[in-house]
Amino acid sequence: xxxxxxxxxxxxxxxxxxxxxxxxxxxxxxxxxxxxxxxxxxxxxxxxxxxxxxxxxxxxxxxxxxxxxxxxxxxxxxxxxxxxxxxxxxxxxxxxxxxxxxxxxxxxxxxxxxxxxxxxxxxxxxxxxxxxxxxxxxxxxxxxxxxxxxxxxxxxxxxxxxxxxxxxxxxxxxxxxxxxxxxxxxxxxxxxxxxxxxxxxxxxxxxxxxxxxxxxxxxxxxxxxxxxxxxxxxxxxxxxxxxxxxxxxxxxxxxxxxxxxxxxxxxxxxxxxxxxxxxxxxxxxxxxxxxxxxxxxxxxxxxxxxxxxxxxxxxxxxxxxxxxxxxxxxxxxxxxxxxxxxxxxxxxxxxxxxxxxxxxxxxxxxxxxxxxxxxxxxxxxxxxxxxxxxxxxxxxxxxxxxxxxxxxxxxxxxxxxxxxxxxxxxxxxxxxxxx
Amino acid sequence: xxxxxxxxxxxxxxxxxxxxxxxxxxxxxxxxxxxxxxxxxxxxxxxxxxxxxxxxxxxxxxxxxxxxxxxxxxxxxxxxxxxxxxxxxxxxxxxxxxxxxxxxxxxxxxxxxxxxxxxxxxxxxxxxxxxxxxxxxxxxxxxxxxxxxxxxxxxxxxxxxxxxxxxxxxxxxxxxxxxxxxxxxxxxxxxxxxxxxxxxxxxxxxxxxxxxxxxxxxxxxxxxxxxxxxxxxxxxxxxxxxxxxxxxxxxxxxxxxxxxxxxxxxxxxxxxxxxxxxxxxxxxxxxxxxxxxxxxxxxxxxxxxxxxxxxxxxxxxxxxxxxxxxxxxxxxxxxxxxxxxxxxxxxxxxxxxxxxxxxxxxxxxxxxxxxxxxxxxxxxxxxxxxxxxxxxxxxxxxxxxxxxxxxxxxxxxxxxxxxxxxxxxxx
Numbered sequence: 001x002x003x004x005x006x007x008x009x010x011x012x013x014x015x016x017x018x019x020x021x022x023x024x025x026x027x028x029x030x031x032x033x034x035x036x037x038x039x040x041x042x043x044x045x046x047x048x049x050x051x052x053x054x055x056x057x058x059x060x061x062x063x064x065x066x067x068x069x070x071x072x073x074x075x076x077x078x079x080x081x082x083x084x085x086x087x088x089x090x091x092x093x094x095x096x097x098x099x100x101x102x103x104x105x106x107x108x109x110x111x112x113x114x115x116x117x118x119x120x121x122x123x124x125x126x127x128x129x130x131x132x133x134x135x136x137x138x139x140x141x142x143x144x145x146x147x148x149x150x151x152x153x154x155x156x157x158x159x160x161x162x163x164x165x166x167x168x169x170x171x172x173x174x175x176x177x178x179x180x181x182x183x184x185x186x187x188x189x190x191x192x193x194x195x196x197x198x199x200x201x202x203x204x205x206x207x208x209x210x211x212x213x214x215x216x217x218x219x220x221x222x223x224x225x226x227x228x229x230x231x232x233x234x235x236x237x238x239x240x241x242x243x244x245x246x247x248x249x250x251x252x253x254x255x256x257x258x259x260x261x262x263x264x265x266x267x268x269x270x271x272x273x274x275x276x277x278x279x280x281x282x283x284x285x286x287x288x289x290x291x292x293x294x295x296x297x298x299x300x301x302x303x304x305x306x307x308x309x310x311x312x313x314x315x316x317x318x319x320x321x322x323x324x325x326x327x328x329x330x331x332x333x334x335x336x337x338x339x340x341x342x343x344x345x346x347x348x349x350x351x352x353x354x355x356x357x358x359x360x361x362x363x364x365x366x367x368x369x370x371x372x373x374x375x376x377x378x379x380x381x382x383x384x385x386x387x388x389x390x391x392x393x394x395x396x397x398x399x400x401x402x403x404x405x406x407x408x409x410x411x412x413x414x415x416x417x418x419x420x421x422x423x424x425x426x427x428x429x430x431x432x433x434x435x
Numbered sequence: 436x437x438x439x440x441x442x443x444x445x446x447x448x449x450x451x452x453x454x455x456x457x458x459x460x461x462x463x464x465x466x467x468x469x470x471x472x473x474x475x476x477x478x479x480x481x482x483x484x485x486x487x488x489x490x491x492x493x494x495x496x497x498x499x500x501x502x503x504x505x506x507x508x509x510x511x512x513x514x515x516x517x518x519x520x521x522x523x524x525x526x527x528x529x530x531x532x533x534x535x536x537x538x539x540x541x542x543x544x545x546x547x548x549x550x551x552x553x554x555x556x557x558x559x560x561x562x563x564x565x566x567x568x569x570x571x572x573x574x575x576x577x578x579x580x581x582x583x584x585x586x587x588x589x590x591x592x593x594x595x596x597x598x599x600x601x602x603x604x605x606x607x608x609x610x611x612x613x614x615x616x617x618x619x620x621x622x623x624x625x626x627x628x629x630x631x632x633x634x635x636x637x638x639x640x641x642x643x644x645x646x647x648x649x650x651x652x653x654x655x656x657x658x659x660x661x662x663x664x665x666x667x668x669x670x671x672x673x674x675x676x677x678x679x680x681x682x683x684x685x686x687x688x689x690x691x692x693x694x695x696x697x698x699x700x701x702x703x704x705x706x707x708x709x710x711x712x713x714x715x716x717x718x719x720x721x722x723x724x725x726x727x728x729x730x731x732x733x734x735x736x737x738x739x740x741x742x743x744x745x746x747x748x749x750x751x752x753x754x755x756x757x758x759x760x761x762x763x764x765x766x767x768x769x770x771x772x773x774x775x776x777x778x779x780x781x782x783x784x785x786x787x788x789x790x791x792x793x794x795x796x797x798x799x800x801x802x803x804x805x806x807x808x809x810x811x812x813x814x815x816x817x818x819x820x821x822x823x824x825x826x827x828x829x830x831x832x833x834x835x836x837x838x839x840x841x842x843x844x845x846x847x848x849x850x851x852x853x854x855x856x857x858x859x860x861x862x
Contacts, residue, residue, distance in 0.1 A: 066658075070665035149645060151785075204459065206843040210789045214835040214842075217782075225828035350649050387664040392657030399650045404640035 042415040051408050055401035058411065063394040064096040067386055071095035099386045106379025107372035117259070122375060124260035128332060130371025131265045132157075132324035132345045137352030137363040138276050139194075139320030144358040145280060146313035147293040152197060152212030153321040154346025155219030156190040160325030161341045162223055162233060163189030165243050168250035168330055178249040179330065183268065186326030187319045193219060194318015195311065202307035208314070216346070224339045235336060243336040252331040265327035270364075272323060277360040279316075289313055321346065354399050370395060460532045463840055464519035467544055471515050475508030475551050480824070482555035490561050490696050497692050504554040511547035515540065556821045563810075563817050564697040569771055571809025572708055573598055573780070576763025577787030578794065578801040579715050580626070584756035585796055586719065587749050588732035588854040592648025593633050595784025596655035597757050600625040601764020603659040606775035607667070609677035609768070618677055619704065619765045626761020627754045629655060634753040638746050641858040652784065660777045667775060675774050680704060704762065704770045711759060716798045728752055732852035735859040745859050763787075789838060796851050808834050 068074050074095060077088035105111065107126045113119045136153045143150035164186030173181060193215060200206040226232040227241040235244035252263035280286040291299040292309045300306050328341050352370055356362030377391035401408050409416060482504050488497040518540050522532050549558055577594040584591035601622035609618025629651060636647040667675040680702035688699040698709075719725040727748060730738040735745045763783075768775050786808050794801030811834030819827055 066661065070662065151649075200839070200843045204843040206839070207792055210792050210842050211839055213782075213785045213789055214839045217835040218832050218839075221828040221832040225826055347653070351653060354646055354650065387661050389657045389660035389664065392653060393661060396650045396654035396657060400636070400647070400654065403642040403646055403650070404636055406640050407636075 042417055048405070050414070051405045052402055054408050054412060055398050058401055058408070059394045059397035060100070062397055063390055064100070066390060066393065067096055067099050068092045095384075095386075099380055099384045099390075102380040102383040102386075103373075103376035103391075105376075106383075107376030121260060122379070124256065124262045125375040126368065126372040127266055128261045128263065128371070129374040130368045131263070131269050131331065132327050133348055133352050133370050133374075134269045134364055134367030135272060135324035135327060136321045136345050136349035137356060137367050138272055138360060139190075139317040139324070140349045140353035141356060141358040141360070141363045142276060142280070142289075142320065143313055143317040144353055145293045146289045146309060147296065148198075148201070148208050148310060148313060148317070150194070150197070150212055150314070150317050150321075151209060151350065152194065152215050152318075152346075153324070153349045154342050155212070155216040156193045156318045156321035157325035157328070157342045157346050158219040158223045158339070159193040160186040160190035160322030161329045161337060162226060163322075164326040165246070165329045165337060166233065168246040169244045169336075171250075172247070173249060175249045178247065179252065182246075182250045182330055183323070183326045186329070187322040190322020190325055191315045191319035194321065195315045197318075198311035198314025201314070202310045208310075220339060227339055240338075242338045245336045246330060246334045250330055251334045252327070261332075263327075263331040265323075265331040268323060268327065272320060273360050273364045276320075280360065285312065321349070324349070348395075351395055351399050355402060458523075458526050459843075460537070461519060461522040461526045464515070464522050464540060466840075467540070468512065468515045468519045471508075471512045471544060471547060475547050476512050479505045479508050480551060480554040481505055484550040484553040484555070485557040486549070486553075487557050487559045488561070488693055490559075499557065502550050504550055507550045508547055511543050511550075514543055515547075518543075552818055552824060553821060558817065558821065561693060561696050563813060564693070565700075566813035566816060567806065567810040568697060568701065568705060569766075569809075570813050571806045572705060572766045572770065573763035573783050574787045574790055574805035574808055575708055575712065575802050576766065577760050577784055578790040578805045579711055579798055580756040580758075580760030580763070581788055581791035582756075582794070582796055582798050582801050583715060583719075583728070583759065584630075584753050585791060585855045586732045586852050587728045587752040587756075588735060588852060588857070588859070589634065589637050589749055589753045590644040590648065590856045591633070591753070591756060591791075592645055592788060593629055593651040593655075593757075593784075594760050594787045595780055595782065596648075596652040597626040597629045597760035598764040598767070598780045598784050598787075599652075599655050599659055599778070600629050601761035602767040602779055603662070603764075603775050605761075605765035606677050606768040607674050610674050613678055615678050615680050615769045616703075618769050619707075619762055622761040622765035623758040624761070626757040626759070626764060628757070630754045630757025633757070634750045637753075637858065638749050641860070644856050644858075656778060659775075663775060663777050671774070677769055677774065679773050680769055702770050704766050707762065711762070712798060712802050715759075719798060729852070732854055735854050735857075739859075739861060745861070749859075760784075760787075792851070793838060793841060807837075811837065 071091065073091040074088060077084075077091045081088050106122050108123050110119050110122050113121070136157060139156070140150050140153055164182045167178075167182040167185040171178065171181070196215065197208050197211045200211050201208045223233075224241065227234055227243065230236065233243045234240075235242055252265045254260065255262050255264060255266065278286075280289065288299070288304045288309055289312075291302065291304055292306050292313075296306050299309075324345060325342070328343070328345070329337055333341060348370060352366045353363055355369070356364070356366035373391045373395055377388040380386050380391075381388045406416075408414070483501045484504050484507070486500045486502075488499060518536065522536065525532050577598055580597060581591045581594050604625035605618035605622035608621035609615050612618070633644070633647055633651055636642045637644045682700055682702055683706075685699040685706075689695045691699070719728065727738065727743050730741075731743060731745050731748045738748075739745050764780070767779055772779065787805065790801050790804035790808060793804040812831070815827060815830035815833070818825075818830055
């Protein structure tokens with residue numbers, strides 16, 4: 001049982017880099033010296049920030065095409081396009097601009113509301129949606145860095161919601177302590193559910209992808225059972241599979257007063273981001289995590305306990321997903337929850353982690369972007385009748401394009417950054433190693 | 436299974452060759468024997484359990500079999516204990532526990548469980564198995580697609596997306612043309628298109644394959660849900676009411692007791708499935724195509740050296756995998772439900788992925804794993820009808836718990852194709 005067997009074919013290779021860059025074509029090989037400004041311009045044009053911006057742009061354009069094509073007015077006017085093209089063009093403009101401005105006004109700033117305090121409310125909504133996304137995204141990202149693919153954030157969130165919720169409505173404690181105990185119970189529940197995966201992976205070599213998928217279903221059915229069993233999670237005197245409302249002492253306080261929905265869970269998430277950043281980049285445990293993620297065999301030779309690293313990583317990853325579950329129950333839906341409390345966040349977290357390239361602050365930014373899409377998507381659906389699913393399409397396209405910089409560069413005929421002679425050599429060497 | 440093991444040149448490394456005393460399987464047997472003891476003996480129920488063996492349409496009518504519930508439970512528990520002890524002695528002698536022993540153990544446990552659950556009730560065995568086949572069909576197609584794709588070296592997490600795309604397109608095309616067969620062809624094209632994206636990003640742009648797969652699932656889910664709400668719902672009569680495949684009984688074969696109605700009184704898609712399983716198995720291990728495919732998945736550099744085009748082989752075989760998974764998608768709309776619903780595959784692609792790994796990247800084992808999942812979900816349906824003593828949630832949980840046990844205890848450290856998930860850069 002050598003450790004070289006541990007990473008199955010599903011273990012993500014090096015997710016934080018997303019791409020094993022091929023050797024860029026040695027365009028500098030003719031010996032021609034380029035000026036410093038030229039190189040700088042090339043690096044900016046083909047660099048990762050530019051790629052990210054363009055990826056968002058292309059994804060939005062594809063979304064616009066979908067919105068326009070499925071719009072009824074556009075379809076009507078397309079029938080007589082050649083006799084009066086302006087009709088169709090204006091219909092296209094109306095549908096697309098209507099949808100996207102609703103998206104913006106639902107997620108950042110609403111110009112129709114009087115005063116700054118009212119207009120900024122959508123941005124606060126965005127932060128509320130972003131809170132669990134960032135927490136769960138951090139969990140998935142942390143697992144990625146250790147070479148584990150945690151698809152189980154959904155199950156971990158559900159178990160955490162049950163634990164936090166049970167403490168939240170079942171116990172009588174003083175205000176601040178009650179909240180902390182409830183959050184702690186949620187994190188603990190998520191960590192245990194994730195820890196099962198780490199334990200099985202470490203002790204028996206069970207593939208974490210299968211185990212997490214299976215545990216998602218187990219958690220869902222377990223919660224469904226508890227929710228309809230009187231005395232467990234079900235609200236007393238009710239027949240619905242739903243819990244009672246959380247006690248006031250256990251609910252996250254609102255950060256900026258009653259008119260904004262953003263709650264103290266956001267602070268927990270900021271702290272979690274700082275903590276994970278410190279853990280990964282400044283602590284010895286984080287160094288071991290990254291070493292195992294890069295190359296488990298080399299890590300083992302260097303004296304790192306690979307198996308325990310898997311266990312600790314899954315405990316932490318599950319704990320972060322647990323924070324997401326707790327923030328759902330104690331912050332967003334405080335009036336009692338049902339089995340759909342995870343609201344797809346467990347799977348969105350994977351895309352958030354990918355978009356953030358598994359870096360803590362990257363995940364934070366990606367979480368806020370996706371939170372904005374979510375907040376805006378709902379108001380777009382309400383105002384323009386465009387199904388919120390278009391947001392999912394745009395999100396996945398963004399991740400897809402960001403994952404393939406050569407594709408975006410080819411689309412816009414951008415130069416490849418660092419196409420000098422020495423860089424080309426290094427690139428070729430890297431590709432050799434990547435094999 | 437000798438053909439399988441000889442066809443796989445590099446078995447799971449040293450762990451298999453060196454005799455290791457592994458007590459995982461006996462411990463798993465022991466746990467299940469204890470469960471049996473508690474459930475069937477301590478909590479044993481009185482009465483008689485009846486198994487109906489024939490449907491009304493059968494030519495040969497078999498009389499239903501009745502078993503005394505408590506006695507059967509005790510007898511089977513003793514047998515299970517004997518097998519567990521036998522497994523312990525095998526493990527002490529550092530001998531492998533044969534697959535048939537596990538199968539016998541599983542079947543015995545199942546019989547005891549069914550007997551226990553159906554005290555004073557009748558379980559329709561053919562109904563149980565017919566439902567199993569139809570619930571497993573999309574899983575089997577998806578698993579075949581997964582096996583092909585991973586054997587050629589591209590991890591296929593996008594099975595869910597391929598199934599969903601197939602389901603959506605087949606419903607639409609079959610409604611427009613009123614021809615279910617054209618719907619299946621369209622589903623194959625749709626699955627292939629998803630595969631094209633997967634292959635292009637994985638092979639040309641060298642993006643991590645798991646990431647592309649996950650993102651593709653999300654993309655297809657969003658796309659089909661969006662188009663469903665915008666296009667199919669307003670025109671559901673014209674675009675989302677496909678004709679369903681009729682059941683075609685095969686003469687003679689369909690009159691075999693029990694197996695006949697289960698296997699040979701089915702729709703065309705199921706017959707296609709039998710052929711597909713056989714073809715993929717034969718092709719993978721007994722043809723030049725399969726050898727090349729596996730060579731590219733195990734050691735692309737070596738394959739390249741002898742003149743196999745690695746990128747092209749990967750691209751076209753991943754596309755083929757998508758086409759096969761697409762048929763599975765068509766089964767949702769044209770075989771079982773009869774119309775497209777938002778997110779109707781409901782995670783079947785992930786279960787198919789689990790079947791691929793559970794089946795150790797072997798088409799036949801993966802098919803068996805898919806059948807196991809299908810059986811477990813259908814068992815819950817049947818027991819729900821006759822009123823099971825176990826809460827339905829725990830029955831629904833069962834296949835997933837069994838899988839975790841199996842992956843942890845019996846399958847252990849599985850090893851897939853060596854180069855799966857790694858992009859190949861020629862150099």
